[in-house]
Amino acid sequence: MNDQVPILLQRVLSGDHAALQALFEATAPQVHGVVYSLLGDESRAAEVTKAVFTALTRERAVPEPFAAQPVDWLYALARRHAMRDIYARGAAAGPALPEGRAASLRAEIMRRRGGPSS
Amino acid sequence: MLAIAFLTGEAGPVDIAEYEALLAADPEFRDLVHALEATLSPLNAEIAPREPPAGLFDTIMDEIDTSSPAEPVPIAPVSEPTPAPARSSEPWRTIAVISSIAAAVSIGAHIWPTAAPGPGTLPVAAAPDRDYIALLADDSAPSVVVVVYDADSGQLLARYSNVSLPTDDVWQLWRIRDGVPAPTSLGLLESSGREGAAELSIAPELLDSEDTLAVSLEPQGGSPEAGPTGPILFTGKVGEI
Numbered sequence: 001m002n003d004q005v006p007i008l009l010q011r012v013l014s015g016d017h018a019a020l021q022a023l024f025e026a027t028a029p030q031v032h033g034v035v036y037s038l039l040g041d042e043s044r045a046a047e048v049t050k051a052v053f054t055a056l057t058r059e060r061a062v063p064e065p066f067a068a069q070p071v072d073w074l075y076a077l078a079r080r081h082a083m084r085d086i087y088a089r090g091a092a093a094g095p096a097l098p099e100g101r102a103a104s105l106r107a108e109i110m111r112r113r114g115g116p117s118s
Numbered sequence: 119m120l121a122i123a124f125l126t127g128e129a130g131p132v133d134i135a136e137y138e139a140l141l142a143a144d145p146e147f148r149d150l151v152h153a154l155e156a157t158l159s160p161l162n163a164e165i166a167p168r169e170p171p172a173g174l175f176d177t178i179m180d181e182i183d184t185s186s187p188a189e190p191v192p193i194a195p196v197s198e199p200t201p202a203p204a205r206s207s208e209p210w211r212t213i214a215v216i217s218s219i220a221a222a223v224s225i226g227a228h229i230w231p232t233a234a235p236g237p238g239t240l241p242v243a244a245a246p247d248r249d250y251i252a253l254l255a256d257d258s259a260p261s262v263v264v265v266v267y268d269a270d271s272g273q274l275l276a277r278y279s280n281v282s283l284p285t286d287d288v289w290q291l292w293r294i295r296d297g298v299p300a301p302t303s304l305g306l307l308e309s310s311g312r313e314g315a316a317e318l319s320i321a322p323e324l325l326d327s328e329d330t331l332a333v334s335l336e337p338q339g340g341s342p343e344a345g346p347t348g349p350i351l352f353t354g355k356v357g358e359i
C-alpha cells in the first residue's frame with residue numbers, strides 16, 4: 001500500500017475524493033501519531049487529524065520540497081495543524097510546547113538546515 | 119525566524135497572525151515554510167503510529183460533503199488588497215489583485231503609527247476586544263505592510279517588508295469605511311530607529327472588520343489636508359482574526 005500513497009495523494013489533490021479513504025487508511029496512523037505526539041490529548045488529536053485530511057482536499061499540489069517524498073507533506077500538514085491547535089489554546093494553557101521542546105526543535109531545524117534561517 | 123518560531127511553539131499572537139497572513143498570501147513565504155517543514159520530515163519516522171478513533175474517516179467525509187471549497191489556510195481576515203493608483207479622486211476605492219509578497223520575515227522590520235495627526239483624525243471610541251489584521255499591498259512590487267491589532271496588548275502593529283520607509287516624505291495610514299465620506303487618518307508610520315522594531319502607541323479603537331486601510335505618501339508631518347494628498351501606496355481590507 002505504501003508505494004501507492006503518492007498516487008493516492010495525487011488523486012486526492014486532483015479532486016478525487018474517492019481516493020481519500022485509501023489514503024486515509026494508509027497514512028492516518030502516522031498522521032494521528034504526529035498530531036498526538038504534539039498534543040498529548042486523544043480527543044483533540046482526533047479533531048486535528050480530521051482537520052488535516054479535510055484541508056488536504058482543498059490543496060491542489062504537493063510543494064516542491066516534498067516532491068521526492070510526498071507523504072512527508074501530509075505529516076508536515078499534521079504538524080502545522082497541531083501547532084495551530086496548540087496556539088489556539090495557548091492563551092489559557094501557558095507555553096505552547098513543553099519546556100525544552102521548542103529549543104530542541106529549533107536546534108533540529110538549524111542542524112538540518114546548516115545554520116540560522118528565517 | 120517567524121516560520122521557525124511558529125514551528126517551535128515560540129510565536130506570539132501577533133507572530134501567529136502574521137504567519138497565517140503571509141502563508142495565505144505570500145508564495146515566497148509559503149515556499150520558506152514548506153522548506154522548513156521538510157527539514158523536520160525525518161522526525162516523523164521517530165514518532166510511533168497511532169490509530170485514530172474509529173469512525174473518524176466518516177466524519178471527514180461528512181465535513182467534506184457539507185463544506186464548500188475554501189481557502190487552504192483557515193484565516194479569514196486577510197483579503198483583497200487594492201492597487202496603488204496615484205492621486206485619483208478616490209483611489210482607495212479601487213479593487214485589485216494582491217501582489218506577491220516577498221521575504222517578509224527575513225526583513226522583519228516593524229513600524230508603528232505615531233499619534234494620528236491633523237485633519238481627519240477620528241474621535242476616540244471604545245476599543246475593540248477582538249484582533250484584526252490587514253494585509254496591505256500594491257499591484258506591482260513584492261512588498262507588503264501587515265497591520266495587526268492585538269486586543270490583548272491594545273496595540274496596533276505594522277510590519278513592512280521588501281520596501282523601505284521614505285526618507286524625505288512619510289507614510290500615513292488611513293482608514294476607509296463605508297458610509298464615511300472621507301478617509302480617516304490613523305497616524306504616520308515611522309520607524310522607531312531600533313532595528314526590527316518600534317513601539318509607539320496609537321488609539322486602537324479605529325478598526326472594524328469592514329474597514330479598508332491605506333497607506334499614502336505624504337510630506338513630512340502628514341497630509342496637510344483632511345484626506346490623502348499623495349499617492350496611495352498600499353491598501354488592504356481589515357478582517358477579524
